[in-house]
Structure formats: structure tokens, C-alpha cells
Amino acid sequence: QYRESWPDCGCDACDEFVPALLDELETMVFAIVEGTMSEWRTGPNGNVPWSAHAKFEGLTEMSVWTDGEPEPRKLPTTPHRWGPWPIRTG
Numbered sequence: 001q002y003r004e005s006w007p008d009c010g011c012d013a014c015d016e017f018v019p020a021l022l023d024e025l026e027t028m029v030f031a032i033v034e035g036t037m038s039e040w041r042t043g044p045n046g047n048v049p050w051s052a053h054a055k056f057e058g059l060t061e062m063s064v065w066t067d068g069e070p071e072p073r074k075l076p077t078t079p080h081r082w083g084p085w086p087i088r089t090g
Contacts, residue, residue, distance in 0.1 A: 031056040035084030041075040055079065 009016070031037040036057040043050030050071040 028056050032082070033085050035082055038079040038081045039075060040079045041072060041077060043071065053079075 028037075038055045039053065041050055041052045052072060052075055
């Protein structure tokens with residue numbers, strides 16, 4: 001369910017620091033592959049029907065997003081840590 005884009009905005013006013021973006025992307029990719037990412041949903045909360053959350057070890061902040069899509073019922077309601085990707089053999 002987790003989705004992210006780099007850079008977040010891309011406009012000249014934001015002027016995001018490319019090396020920091022690459023470090024963040026690398027941290028997130030390794031967290032997903034190594035199985036250190038947790039993901040869950042919460043809601044409803046006020047005007048927000050639901051929110052999906054992801055936590056990556058090595059990053060200090062939690063990514064949170066909400067959009068107008070239907071609630072992702074397959075996403076657990078308590079933090080769930082996904083397992084590491086299997087190692088390719090041969």
C-alpha cells in the first residue's frame with residue numbers, strides 16, 4: 001500500500017537537496033527489502049476517513065498519507081512488520 005514520490009514536490013521553490021533525497025530513497029528501499037518496514041491503517045479521524053502509515057527503521061519520522069481512495073482493508077489496523085524478501089538462489 002505504501003507509495004512515495006521523489007522529490008516530494010519538485011518545484012524550484014522547494015529546491016530539495018538531491019543527496020538527501022537519494023539517502024532517504026536508499027533507506028526506504030533497503031527497509032522494504034530487508035523486512036524492517038512496518039505498515040498499518042487508522043481511522044476514521046475527524047474529517048479523514050482513514051490514514052495509512054509506514055515506518056522505516058533508520059528514519060526518524062513516520063510517513064503518513066490519506067487520499068480519497070477506499071479504505072485499504074487488507075492493510076492491518078496495528079503495525080505489521082513485513083518480512084524480508086527471499087534471497088534469490090541460482
